[in-house]
Each structure stands twice: as structure tokens, then as C-alpha cells.
Amino acid sequence: MTTTSETIHSKTRANQAQTTAASLSFMFPGLGDHYVGMGLELYRTLPVFREQVDRCAALLQPELGLDIRTVMHPEDASAPAAPPAEKLDLRRMLGRDGRTATPNESRLNRTRHAQPALFVIEYALAKQWQAWGVHPQTMIGYSLGEYVAACLAGVLSIEDSLTLVARRAQLIETLPAGAMLAVTLPEREIAPLLGEHLSLCAVNGPEFCVIGGPPDEVTAFERHLRERGVAFRRVQSTHAFHSKMMDPIAERVTQLARGFTLRAPQIPYVSNVTGALITAAEATDPSYWAKHLCRPVRFADGLAALSSRAPHAFLEVGPGQTLSSLVTPAHDRVVVPSMRHGLDPESDTSVLSRAAGQLRLTGTRVEWDLAASNEAAAAPARPLGKTEQELAAMWQALLKCDAPAADANFFRLGGNSLIATRLIDRVARSLRVKLPLRRVYESPTLEAMASVLDELRPGGSRPKSAPAKPVTPPKPQAAQKPLFRLPNGISVAHQNEAETKHFYDDIFAHRSYVKHGIVIPDGGCVLDVGGNIGLFTVFAHTEAKNVRIFTFEPAPPLFEIIQRNVGLHGIRATVLNVGLSNAERQAPFTFYPHSAGMSSFHPDEAEERHNLKTIIENQRRGGDEHAGQMDPYAEELLDVRFEAVHFTAKLRRLSDVIREQKIERIDLMKVDVQKCELEVIEGIDDADWPKFSQIVLEAHDVDGRVQALTDVFERHGFSVIAQQDELYVGTNIFNIYAIRKGQ
Known part of the structure; x- marks a missing residue:
């Protein structure tokens, strides 16, 4: 079977497997995606990473007056207990409308802690990559990330880098909040x-x-x-970094830099100040570091300077994938994040090993100690503690699974929100502990969940487990999240069970996108705009023979899932990691990992909560057992569902893509883009309208949008039906079916 999975954001395997390695750039992010526990699994399992973190922690101790590991990894059983956290105005500091941060988050988010902590993680991860033989030809850092690049380039020693970063952060903390x-x-x-x-x-x-x-x-x-x-x-952010609010400490930063030995860079890297490769004169000028503090980060210019080298690979070396999302897609460019986001349930080593596999496909040599890896894989799991044993028994009964190991993940074993509520009830009855639903999602592994239970017991004591045996990472083809078997027997990768069942019912069971005379012809061309996990793409592939599909999905986590599903089923699809709009630009995208279908470029949590509550209530009234049993946990579930991750996504005009991909006809376009539907349609040039035969679109009827869309379709020669499904009664969500007249 031949699988076609072309992408804009990452090249096909055939194109990536080159004899000459792509030019490689390390990208180091700034603050924003840091989180408590970042890199903890890497610290426990990778000797080089752990060695570098330990070294940095020892060097920082005199400057910070504490062990930075207790701030980054306060729940690590091998680390000493952290002192009480200071109380901060987290709503202002984090710019969030959601939950209040935990004391550990408050402590990490202090500038004096966050900046050294992020430097340590990025530096240690870079040294780990170098230990595997992965060396960058160029580097670019965002804000604090430039300090990591400068250190690796030899401008500053590691000792001086840590001192400068720590003292600079302490100076920033003396300034007014921004x-x-x-x-x-x-x-x-x-x-x-x-x-x-x-x-x-x-x-x-x-x-x-x-x-x-x-x-x-x-x-x-x-x-x-x-x-x-x-x-x-x-x-x-706690402060307005790179603004005039930094001016009062600029001269003191210059004086700090003057006290260290500054050398010409041995590895080229981009200056945030100029957006070009830094010169030896700039890097060794103490006043440069004050300019870096106060002037804007010209990251787009820096990326453009590096992207001129083709083929090119960008490796993001730090938490999340914010910088990866800023790289403009191109056929000769691959972008590889190597560390998970704080809300990503995937393991650190799984993300890292997948990154290694992607790098190998660009021609980059990655040296693995396979013998040690196999030895580690054969090592027996550590014995479970008492609470872990009690919890494991409940998991086995509810999930019908084998005895779980300490690192087993509740949701990857088949858990969902309904089973989580049953688990909560069992925990309350058997252990006399009230386990919040949020903590189940935040601590999904057996070890982490057991730690939460011990913490919540009277007295809050928590027995410490022995640290895991250090291992080298697995081979690049790491175990992935188990596939989900749909009621029709098709297996797919997905985000969460409840939402996937909803998508299945909507697409396969109720056939919402092929009502009112909508058909997918054999050999047809289909556009799936707002692909999510790719379930409609799978449906189109099974509905007709030899269908050509173009799928658009801006959220990186969903994009990866679609790629996997396309490859799994041999679908003839081009998957594009972009959104569609009426102009080409980059825009902030709010992604809800536990309610991916409501993610949006135009987030309105009050509206989204109302719509989701209404949908769940309609499901309950329709006899849905799952929805009915969730009633006691409805508000808590909504809090979990709307925990947000922010990306910066690329937006394209549809006509530009049609021209680039040489699309001559579109037999069906399905659009599900959460309040961006009118912008998608406005991105179609008049000359391209005759190519469209059928359009099915989910629209949010805000400011008369359904009528506006109906008018556009009728003006271009379509017969239009707009209706609201029973499931969406009480919301502003409608479906529009447009069929070209005369078909």
C-alpha cells in the first residue's frame, strides 16, 4: 500500500531522506511556555541532561540562595522539600482568566526563578543533543533564549552566563510590574x-x-x-520585557556584562536586536546586553536570515513549540519541537525520540547508544508503593487493563471523563479521599496520581519513591498513544474519547456533512478545512474511491494526529499545518487540549462554555448515558475542558493555496473553523468560485453571519439550506449546505 502524506510544515519522508544533511539551526524559546516539572522525566532518565542540570544548580546556588531544582521540580521525590511560596497576584501576572496558579507555579513564575530555570533546561537539553552528535550550524534565541545561544557559542562561559542571567533577573524583579x-x-x-x-x-x-x-x-x-x-x-509575563520599562536598569546590566569576559562567537547565531547574525563587535560589547534588554526582539527578521539556507531544519530546544509555529512553512524546510508543552500528556522521552527520528529524515546524524537503550528497556519496573497498589487495582477494575506500571497513563489505557468520575467515586469510598477531577487530568500517571492522593490524605504526607533508573532514550520509533477503535471498526489516533465519539456520531453515524444531496464522487477532490484529528478526512477516504483530499489544521498537536491517521489508512491526502482566512498573516490561536473542537482564533470562553454546556444537556435529554452521569461534575469538567494552550499559527488565503497546489476543481469543501468561517470564504477569489461544486459549513450565527454566508453562496450560483441540528438547539451553531445550481 502506498501512503501519500505531503505537508507544508514538514516535508515528506521521500523529500527528507537526502544524502546531504539539511542546515540545522537550534531555536531557544523565551519565557511563556515554562511550567512546573518541565524536563523532569529527562532529568530522571538522561545522564547528560541530569549532569548539566545538577552542575547549573550548584553554580546558581550562591546567586539564588536556593536549589533551582526544587523550584523546577518540587514534586521530584529525589529533591528536598521546597520552602513555602510567596503569594503573588497571579491573575495579573499570568494574564489568565482561568484558575489561580498553584503555589509551586507562583514560585516558578517569579522572574528571579523563571529566567534561570528556563536557561538551565534549555542549556541541558542542548548539551544532550550535542552528546548525541547533533550540532547546529546556526542558532537563534528568543529573548532569554539568546543567552543560551551565546553561551553555547562561547561568548560567555557557563559560569558567567548563569551569574549574568540570575543577576539580570533579580534587577528586573525590582522594577514595577508590566x-x-x-x-x-x-x-x-x-x-x-x-x-x-x-x-x-x-x-x-x-x-x-x-x-x-x-x-x-x-x-x-x-x-x-x-x-x-x-x-x-x-x-x-510579570514585566514588560524589551520595553522602555526596562530602561532604569539598562546601565546596571551594562556594568554587569563589563565584569565578565566576552568572546567572539564560535557558532553563528542571530541577534535579537538587529535580526541578523551577531557580529564579534556586538557580542563583546557590554552595552549590547543592555540594548538586548530594552529593544524589541526582531525574531521574524532573524528567522528570515536563517531560512535563506536551503534545505533547512529548525530544532526547538526548550519547552513547547511556540517558536516552531513562527517558522514560515516551505517545502524545503522542516521544523522539529523536541520538548512537550506543559499540558501535553505525551511523555518527555516520546517527544524527544520522535524529534530524533524527524532529524534523521533530514539527513542529520543522531547517535544513539542502542545497547544501553535495550538494556534499559529490559530493566524491571520498580515495585509499586502502597497507594500506587490501591490505585492500580481500581484502574484495573475500571479500565479492564493489565496491572499498570508506575508510569502508566490513565487516559492512554482507555480512561475518559466518565471513567474518571467513577474512579473519583471509588477513591472516595475506599480511601476516604476527595480527588478533584482536575487533578486526574493534571496527574494522569499512576505514580503522579498516587502522589496526589497521599498529598490529599489527612496530614498531607507523601512517601517518597526511589528515583527511576537512568536510561538512554528509546529508539526514534517510540510507542505512541494507543489507537481508538470507532464503532464501525476503524481505528484512529485521537485526543480524547468523549470528543472523538461526538465527532464519530456527527460524521459517520448522522452523516451530517452528506445530507441534502451532498455527495463525494469517486476520484473527487475534497477540502477538509478545520481538520481536527482528521475524522472527516478518514470519512471522505472511505466514502468514495481514489479521493484526493487537502486537509487544513493550524494546531500542531492535531496536525500530528492527522498525519498519523493519514499514514495509518493510506489516505491520498495533503496535510497543511495552516489555517485559512481572508489575508496571509500569523495570528494567536487558543487551543483547548481537552475540547479541541472548540479551539479558535477568536476565543470567547463564555460563549464556548455556554455552547458546550448546552450540547451536553441536549445529549443528556437525548438519553446519552455519558452526559447524564457527568451532571455532578459538570462545572469541574468545564474548567478542565477549557484549560488553554496558546500557539501562533500561520493563516493563508484559500485561493493562494489553490493556485500553489494546482487544484482545478473542488467537489466538496467542508468547513468547521469555530467563528472563522466567513473569513475562510472571503479568501476565495472570484476567478476560483466556478471550481467549487459543494460546500458544507458549520457557522456561528453572530452578527447575522449565517445570512451573510447564504448571500455569498447564492450570489455565486449555489442553492443554499441553513438549519440547526437538534444537538445544537440553544446555541448559535448552524449548518449550511450549498450545492451549485444545475448539478
């Missing part, structure tokens, strides 16, 4: 709007900038943007 805002406007438009107190802090793309300043000024600016209809979101 706020930062990501805005979808180009620099030339945003600069005149800033006034006296706000600053341009970063230029991340042609139409994507970050501004910063005093919190009240940023709030007022948000109101102005809202009136103009400009998309924006708050950036997780």
Missing part, C-alpha cells in the same frame, strides 16, 4: 498607536507583534483593539 500583549498588526501600523507609555517589544511575523507597558495602559490598549476588531491575547 504587561504584554500579542497583537495581529504589522509593525508599521502598531507603532503609531503606542503613545508615550507603551513599547513595541517583539516583531514575530509580518502581521504579528508584541507590545508591552504598564498594566493599566495595556488594558486601555486592549479596549482600543477590541473596538477596531483586531485580534490579540495577553502574554504570560
Whole structure:
């Protein structure tokens, strides 16, 4: 069977397998995606990574007055207990409307801790890659990430780098609090709007900038943007970095840098200040580091400077994949994140080993100690503690699984929200502990969940387990999340069971996208806009023979799942890691890992909560056992469902893609894009409308959008039906079916 899975964001295997390795750039992120526990599994299992973290922690101890490992990994059984955390205004500091941060999160988010902690993790991960023979030809860092690049390039020693980072962070913490805002406007438009107190802090793309300043000024600016209809979101930050609010400490940073030996870089890397490769004169000028503190990060220019080398591979060396999402897609470019986001349930080593596999496909040599890896794989699992044994018995009864190991994941063994509520009831009856539903999602492994139970017991004592035996990472083809078997017998990779069942019912059982005369012809061309996990792409593949499919999905986690499903079923599909709109630009994208179908470029949590609550209530009224049993946990489940991750995504005009892909006809376009449907349609040029035969679109009827879409379709020669399914009664969600007249 031949599998076609072409992508814009990463090349096909055939194109990647080259005799000459792609030019490799390390990318080091700044603050924003850091989280408590980042890199903990790597610390426990990778000797080089652990050695570098330990070394950095020892060097930082005199500067911080504490062991930074207790801040990064407070739940690590091998680390000493952390001192009590200070109370901070987390709602202001994190720019979140959701839950209040935990004490451990509060402690890590302090600038004096967050910046050294992020440096340590990125430096240790880079040294681990180098130990495997992966060496960059160039580097680029974002804000604090440039310090990691400078250290690896030899501009500063590791000792001086850590001292400078720690003292700089302490100086920043003496400044007044600030706020930062990501805005979808180009620099030339945003600069005149800033006034006296706000600053341009970063230029991340042609139409994507970050501004910063005093919190009240940023709030007022948000109101102005809202009136103009400009998309924006708050950036997780305690201060307005790279703004004029940093000016009071600029000279002190210069004096700090003057006290260290600065050398010319031995590895080329990009300057945030200029957006070009840093010169020896800049790197060795103490005043450069004050400019770096106060001037905007010209990241888009830096990426452009590196992207001129083709073929090119970008490896993100740090938590999350924010920088990966900023790289402009191209056929000769591959972008590889190597560390998970804080809300990603996948294991650290699984993400890292997949990254190694992707690098190998670009021609990059990755040296693995396979013998040690096999030895580690054969090592027996550690004995379970008492609470772990009690919890394991409950898992076995509920999940019908074999005895789980300490690192087994509740959801990967088949758990879902309904089974989680049953687990909570059993825990309450058997152990007399009230386990919050949120903690089940936050601590899904047996070891972590047992630790939560011990923490919640009277007295809050928690027995410490022996640290896991250090191992080298597995081979690149690491075990992935088990497939989910649909009721029709098809197996797919997915995010969570409840949502996948909903998609299945909508697409396969109720056939919502092929009602009212909509058909997929053999040999037809289908566009799946808003692909999610790719279930409609799978449906189109099974509905007719030899169908050619183009699938669009901007969220990186879903994009990876679609790729897997396309490869699994041999689907003739081109998967594009972009969204569609009426103009080409980059935009902030709010992704809900536990409610992926409600992720959006235009998030409105109040509206999304109302819609989800209404859908669940309609399901309950329709006799859905799952929805009915969730009633006692409804509000807590909604809190979990709307835990958000933010990406920066690429938006394209559909007509531009049609032209690039040489698409001559579109037999069916399905659009499900959460409040962006009108923008998708506005991205079609008049000359391309005759290529469309059928369009099925889910629309949110805000400001008369259903009627506006109906008018557009009728003007271009379509017969239109707009209706609301029973499941969506009480929401603003409608389906529109458009068929070209005369077909």
C-alpha cells in the first residue's frame, strides 16, 4: 500500500531522506511556555541532561540562595522539600482568566526563578543533543533564549552566563510590574498607536507583534483593539520585557556584562536586536546586553536570515513549540519541537525520540547508544508503593487493563471523563479521599496520581519513591498513544474519547456533512478545512474511491494526529499545518487540549462554555448515558475542558493555496473553523468560485453571519439550506449546505 502524506510544515519522508544533511539551526524559546516539572522525566532518565542540570544548580546556588531544582521540580521525590511560596497576584501576572496558579507555579513564575530555570533546561537539553552528535550550524534565541545561544557559542562561559542571567533577573524583579500583549498588526501600523507609555517589544511575523507597558495602559490598549476588531491575547509575563520599562536598569546590566569576559562567537547565531547574525563587535560589547534588554526582539527578521539556507531544519530546544509555529512553512524546510508543552500528556522521552527520528529524515546524524537503550528497556519496573497498589487495582477494575506500571497513563489505557468520575467515586469510598477531577487530568500517571492522593490524605504526607533508573532514550520509533477503535471498526489516533465519539456520531453515524444531496464522487477532490484529528478526512477516504483530499489544521498537536491517521489508512491526502482566512498573516490561536473542537482564533470562553454546556444537556435529554452521569461534575469538567494552550499559527488565503497546489476543481469543501468561517470564504477569489461544486459549513450565527454566508453562496450560483441540528438547539451553531445550481 502506498501512503501519500505531503505537508507544508514538514516535508515528506521521500523529500527528507537526502544524502546531504539539511542546515540545522537550534531555536531557544523565551519565557511563556515554562511550567512546573518541565524536563523532569529527562532529568530522571538522561545522564547528560541530569549532569548539566545538577552542575547549573550548584553554580546558581550562591546567586539564588536556593536549589533551582526544587523550584523546577518540587514534586521530584529525589529533591528536598521546597520552602513555602510567596503569594503573588497571579491573575495579573499570568494574564489568565482561568484558575489561580498553584503555589509551586507562583514560585516558578517569579522572574528571579523563571529566567534561570528556563536557561538551565534549555542549556541541558542542548548539551544532550550535542552528546548525541547533533550540532547546529546556526542558532537563534528568543529573548532569554539568546543567552543560551551565546553561551553555547562561547561568548560567555557557563559560569558567567548563569551569574549574568540570575543577576539580570533579580534587577528586573525590582522594577514595577508590566504587561504584554500579542497583537495581529504589522509593525508599521502598531507603532503609531503606542503613545508615550507603551513599547513595541517583539516583531514575530509580518502581521504579528508584541507590545508591552504598564498594566493599566495595556488594558486601555486592549479596549482600543477590541473596538477596531483586531485580534490579540495577553502574554504570560510579570514585566514588560524589551520595553522602555526596562530602561532604569539598562546601565546596571551594562556594568554587569563589563565584569565578565566576552568572546567572539564560535557558532553563528542571530541577534535579537538587529535580526541578523551577531557580529564579534556586538557580542563583546557590554552595552549590547543592555540594548538586548530594552529593544524589541526582531525574531521574524532573524528567522528570515536563517531560512535563506536551503534545505533547512529548525530544532526547538526548550519547552513547547511556540517558536516552531513562527517558522514560515516551505517545502524545503522542516521544523522539529523536541520538548512537550506543559499540558501535553505525551511523555518527555516520546517527544524527544520522535524529534530524533524527524532529524534523521533530514539527513542529520543522531547517535544513539542502542545497547544501553535495550538494556534499559529490559530493566524491571520498580515495585509499586502502597497507594500506587490501591490505585492500580481500581484502574484495573475500571479500565479492564493489565496491572499498570508506575508510569502508566490513565487516559492512554482507555480512561475518559466518565471513567474518571467513577474512579473519583471509588477513591472516595475506599480511601476516604476527595480527588478533584482536575487533578486526574493534571496527574494522569499512576505514580503522579498516587502522589496526589497521599498529598490529599489527612496530614498531607507523601512517601517518597526511589528515583527511576537512568536510561538512554528509546529508539526514534517510540510507542505512541494507543489507537481508538470507532464503532464501525476503524481505528484512529485521537485526543480524547468523549470528543472523538461526538465527532464519530456527527460524521459517520448522522452523516451530517452528506445530507441534502451532498455527495463525494469517486476520484473527487475534497477540502477538509478545520481538520481536527482528521475524522472527516478518514470519512471522505472511505466514502468514495481514489479521493484526493487537502486537509487544513493550524494546531500542531492535531496536525500530528492527522498525519498519523493519514499514514495509518493510506489516505491520498495533503496535510497543511495552516489555517485559512481572508489575508496571509500569523495570528494567536487558543487551543483547548481537552475540547479541541472548540479551539479558535477568536476565543470567547463564555460563549464556548455556554455552547458546550448546552450540547451536553441536549445529549443528556437525548438519553446519552455519558452526559447524564457527568451532571455532578459538570462545572469541574468545564474548567478542565477549557484549560488553554496558546500557539501562533500561520493563516493563508484559500485561493493562494489553490493556485500553489494546482487544484482545478473542488467537489466538496467542508468547513468547521469555530467563528472563522466567513473569513475562510472571503479568501476565495472570484476567478476560483466556478471550481467549487459543494460546500458544507458549520457557522456561528453572530452578527447575522449565517445570512451573510447564504448571500455569498447564492450570489455565486449555489442553492443554499441553513438549519440547526437538534444537538445544537440553544446555541448559535448552524449548518449550511450549498450545492451549485444545475448539478
